[in-house]
Amino acid sequence: xxxxxxxxxxxxxxxxxxxxxxxxxxxxxDEGDNDPVPLPNVKAAIFKKVIQWCTHHKHDPPPPxxxxxxxxxxxxxxxxxxxxxxxxxxILFELILAANYLDIKGLLDVTCKTVVNMIKGKSEEICKxxxxxxxxxxEEEVQVCKENQWCEEK
Amino acid sequence: xxxxxxxxxxKPPCLPRNGLLKLPGQPNGLGxxxxxxxxxxxKNRPCQPPxxxxxxxxxxxxxxxxxxxxxxxxxxxxxxxxxxASAPVPGPPVERPPLAxxxxxxxxxxxxxxxxxxxxxxxxxxxxxxxxxxxxxWAGLTPVLHAKELYNVLPSGEKEFVNLQGFAARGFEGxxxxxxSDLDICEFIDNxxxxxxxxxxxxxxxxxxxxAGLEVMxxxxxxxxxxxxxxxxxxxxAGLWSSLSARIxxxxxxxxxxxxxxxxAAISQLLPNLxxxxxxxxxxxxxxxxxxxxxxxxxxHTLRLLSCWxxxxxxxxxxxxxxxNLTALSLSGCSKVTDDGVELVAENLRxxxxxxxxxxxxxxxMALEYVACDLHRLExxxxxxxxxxxxxxxxxxxxxxxxxxxxxxxCCQVPAxxxxxxxxxxxSPAGCPLLTTTGLSGLVQLQELEELELTNCPGATPELFKYxxxxxxxxxxxx
Numbered sequence: 001x002x003x004x005x006x007x008x009x010x011x012x013x014x015x016x017x018x019x020x021x022x023x024x025x026x027x028x029x030d031e032g033d034n035d036p037v038p039l040p041n042v043k044a045a046i047f048k049k050v051i052q053w054c055t056h057h058k059h060d061p062p063p064p065x066x067x068x069x070x071x072x073x074x075x076x077x078x079x080x081x082x083x084x085x086x087x088x089x090x091i092l093f094e095l096i097l098a099a100n101y102l103d104i105k106g107l108l109d110v111t112c113k114t115v116v117n118m119i120k121g122k123s124e125e126i127c128k129x130x131x132x133x134x135x136x137x138x139e140e141e142v143q144v145c146k147e148n149q150w151c152e153e154k
Numbered sequence: 155x156x157x158x159x160x161x162x163x164x165k166p167p168c169l170p171r172n173g174l175l176k177l178p179g180q181p182n183g184l185g186x187x188x189x190x191x192x193x194x195x196x197k198n199r200p201c202q203p204p205x206x207x208x209x210x211x212x213x214x215x216x217x218x219x220x221x222x223x224x225x226x227x228x229x230x231x232x233x234x235x236x237x238x239a240s241a242p243v244p245g246p247p248v249e250r251p252p253l254a255x256x257x258x259x260x261x262x263x264x265x266x267x268x269x270x271x272x273x274x275x276x277x278x279x280x281x282x283x284x285x286x287x288x289x290x291x292w293a294g295l296t297p298v299l300h301a302k303e304l305y306n307v308l309p310s311g312e313k314e315f316v317n318l319q320g321f322a323a324r325g326f327e328g329x330x331x332x333x334x335s336d337l338d339i340c341e342f343i344d345n346x347x348x349x350x351x352x353x354x355x356x357x358x359x360x361x362x363x364x365x366a367g368l369e370v371m372x373x374x375x376x377x378x379x380x381x382x383x384x385x386x387x388x389x390x391x392a393g394l395w396s397s398l399s400a401r402i403x404x405x406x407x408x409x410x411x412x413x414x415x416x417x418x419a420a421i422s423q424l425l426p427n428l429x430x431x432x433x434x435x436x437x438x439x440x441x442x443x444x445x446x447x448x449x450x451x452x453x454x455h456t457l458r459l460l461s462c463w464x465x466x467x468x469x470x471x472x473x474x475x476x477x478x479n480l481t482a483l484s485l486s487g488c489s490k491v492t493d494d495g496v497e498l499v500a501e502n503l504r505x506x507x508x509x510x511x512x513x514x515x516x517x518x519x520m521a522l523e524y525v526a527c528d529l530h531r532l533e534x535x536x537x538x539x540x541x542x543x544x545x546x547x548x549x550x551x552x553x554x555x556x557x558x559x560x561x562x563x564x565c566c567q568v569p570a571x572x573x574x575x576x577x578x579x580x581x582s583p584a585g586c587p588l589l590t591t592t593g594l595s596g597l598v599q600l601q602e603l604e605e606l607e608l609t610n611c612p613g614a615t616p617e618l619f620k621y622x623x624x625x626x627x628x629x630x631x632x633x
Contacts (some may be wrong), residue, residue, distance in 0.1 A: 074266050096259055108262075115259075116266040123277035130254040135280050144283060147320035148273035150297040 010036035015044040041101050046094045049084075053107050056080060060106060074113040085114045089130070255281040269295050289325030296355065297326055301333040304342065315345040322347045328355030328380065336367030343374050350376055355404075357382035365393025372397045380404040391416040398424040408434035408460065415442035422446050427453055434460040440469035446476035455480060458510070461487035467495035474502035484510035486536070496521035500528035507531055512538035512561070519547035526550040538563040538607075545593025552596040560597070563609040565589055587612040594618055598625040607632045 039047065077085075085092060092115060099108035119126055127134050136144060264286055267275060276286045305313040331342065339358075343349045356371070356378050363371070368389050372378060379401050383389070390412045398405075402425050407413055414437040421431065426449035443465070446454070454477050459465060465488045473483075480503050485491050491514050499509070506529050511517050517540045525532065532554060537543060538561050551560065566587050591613045597606065598621070606622070606629055608614040614633055622631045 093254070093256070093259065096262075097256075100258070100262075112259075112263055113266060116263055119263075119267075119275070123274055126275070126278050132254050132279050132282075134278075136277075140280075141277070143317065144277050144320065146303070146316065147318075148276055149303065150299055151270040151273040 009047070010038050011042050011044040011047050012040050013044055039102075042098045043094065046091065046098050049087075049091070049095060050098055050102065050104070050107065053081075053084060054104065056084075057106060074116045077110050077113050077117075081110045082114075085111065089118075255279065257281065257285050260285045264291055287320065287323040292324040292326060295326065296328040296330050296357065297321060298330040298332060301331070301335070301338050301361075304334075304338060315341050318346045322352075325352070327353065328357065329353060330357040330359060330382075331361065332359045334358065334361045334363070336362070336364055336370070339363060339367055339371050343371070350374060353377050355380035355382075357406075358384070358386055360385040362386070362388045364388050365390055365396060368393045369397040372399050376401075378402070382406040383408075383410055385409045387411040391420060394420040395424070400424065400426055403427050404430040406430075406432035408432070410435075413438070415439055415445075418442035418445050422450060426450065429453055430456040432456075432458040432460070433462065436461065436463050438462050439464045440466055440472060443469045443472035444476060451477055452479065456482040458482075458484040458486070459488055460484065461513075463487075463489055466490045467492060467498065470495040470498050474498050478502065479505060481505050482508040484508075484536075485514060486510045487513040489513070489515055492516045493518055493520040493524070497524045500524040504528065505531060508534040510536040511540060512536045514540060515542070518542045519544055519550065522547040522550045526554050529554075531556055533557060534559040536561040537565065540565060542588070544588040545590055545596075548589060548593040549596055552599045554600065555602060557600050558602050559605040560600070560603065561607045562589065562594075562611055563607050564611075566610060566612050589613045591615050591618050595621055598622065601626070603629045605630050605632070609633060 042050070085095075087095075092111060096108065096111045096115065099105075099111055118129065124134075126132070134141075260282065264272065264275070269292070272286055272291060276283045304316055306316055308314055325348075329342075331339065334342070339361075346353075353375055354377050356375065359382075363383075363386055372381075381402055381404070383406070385408070387410060389410070391414070394417050398420060405421065405425065405428060407417065413433075413435045417435070418433075418438060419442070421428065422445040426447070428450055431454060438459075457473065457477060457480055459469075459473075462469075465485075467490075469488075470485070470491060473480075483499065483503060483506060485495070491511075493516070496511065496517065497520075499506070501524075509525065509529065509532060511521065517537070519542075522537075522543065525535070527550075533556055535551070535554075535557060543562075543565055551557070566589070589611055594608070594611070594613050595618060597603070603626055606626075609632065611633075619631055619633065622629060
């Protein structure tokens with residue numbers, strides 16, 4: 001794996017990071033441009049975590065280009081990633097957005113899977129754990145319940 | 155520098171303007187500079203100018219607070235979460251929309267759930283339901299609706315048909331209706347918006363549909379090309395003659411009391427485009443299997459004869475001659491078929507990729523020799539409850555390099571005279587399994603094997619599983 005030249009990335013609060021791990025698709029070429037690349041959508045705290053993940057995974061083989069619109073598994077998160085992602089829900093979502101924005105497929109995959117594994121139980125429980133307001137009227141709730149009973153039996 | 159944000163909020167330090175950025179002077183001495191590249195993750199991608207501050211970016215689901223608008227940047231391409239990322243902007247703390255209702259995230263997340271789980275998730279909130287109720291999340295799924303679920307009882311005591319809009323939104327291609335009458339089916343057709351053209355598959359189970367009902371259903375639902383009738387005893391062969399339509403490509407009939415040879419006659423005459431036929435009928439005889447026409451000889455690739463107890467090797471002769479292009483054949487439970495019948499299959503149906511001989515008690519190792527010799531394209535072989543197969547048969551199978559799935563469940567014969575003092579439990583040394591561990595271990599030669607089912611096979615010991623996991627690492631072995 002070739003060593004990337006050190007590149008500078010500037011987060012939304014102005015903080016600047018020098019990064020020499022491989023972050024794909026940062027749109028950099030070797031023009032010797034030393035100015036920081038702005039990342040106005042990524043907070044420094046989140047970016048630190050992203051760098052940490054990338055550094056740990058820098059020797060990973062490239063992820064397979066699987067069909068993105070297909071059912072996926074969630075029980076294959078590596079142990080290091082599981083520990084790494086034991087964070088606040090808010091941070092987890094920010095990581096998903098950052099991974100999406102920075103086009104880091106591996107990180108996007110494990111963060112999504114982690115959230116998916118948190119979404120368990122009945123719909124009321126899900127609402128509670130993610131602080132989602134139930135906005136169905138009583139009628140609508142009955143309707144949506146009825147039209148989703150069919151899956152319980154094969 | 156960038157224009158002031160709305161409300162005079164402190165400006166973000168860098169704001170892209172058509173790909174040009176100006177950085178404010180930094181205490182760390184970098185100084186102002188311009189960068190002509192696009193934003194990150196923007197290699198070879200067009201850069202969009204940010205939206206004017208007064209309008210929220212149209213692709214975001216929930217309205218953003220105004221201060222958060224400045225970050226409409228180049229959309230990351232080709233990811234499950236398409237569209238520009240929502241932009242939390244520094245400055246005074248702003249109220250952000252709850253991330254759990256962010257539709258871009260949800261569109262990516264919902265792929266990780268099964269159908270049943272998605273049904274629960276649709277009940278969480280409107281945003282989740284809106285995202286979930288897209289056809290892409292329900293492709294290939296068939297809702298099963300029971301007759302009683304189709305009606306609401308009004309306070310006046312009357313019944314009204316339920317609202318099926320939630321099903322139409324999800325674009326289901328097929329429905330399974332259980333316990334329905336002719337009237338229920340007519341109501342379904344009238345009340346489901348997509349019934350006339352949008353439904354491709356209909357399955358009726360344990361229903362009282364009559365000949366007239368069948369005729370109306372197939373006439374009205376013009377899109378139906380796959381039909382399943384199971385446990386429906388109120389329609390007759392005459393009903394099949396009057397209702398089957400040439401557009402049907404797949405037909406399955408099981409446990410319908412009035413189905414016998416004349417049904418096959420109707421099928422053969424009326425369904426030239428039949429690709430797949432599944433028949434479970436106790437009274438179908440060998441003669442009927444000669445009814446298939448040349449059109450079907452061309453188009454039919456899958457034939458399943460399930461528990462057709464009257465079928466003998468003569469019937470098999472008729473099948474191999476009338477349907478020479480079969481790639482999948484099941485004779486499961488056709489208990490009169492013997493090794494000679496399998497020989498005919500092996501010699502004549504060279505294109506077979508799947509063969510099911512389960513529950514055929516007369517099949518012996520000889521049949522497996524024929525199969526191994528001639529069916530070079532066979533990928534799937536089901537031999538569940540073929541109690542006469544021994545290690546010899548296994549040795550023939552071990553030469554079939556094309557095999558990907560092999561089912562040998564319940565192949566153990568319970569010995570008639572268990573050794574004194576020992577009960578004939580599975581795995582007991584007193585049992586004499588005909589498929590021994592050694593014989594089974596020969597299967598490691600099947601390097602393409604992906605699935606091997608050995609339920610209730612006493613020869614399948616823990617040591618054997620370990621051996622398989624070492625030598626057939628890609629194979630899923632099930633006990």
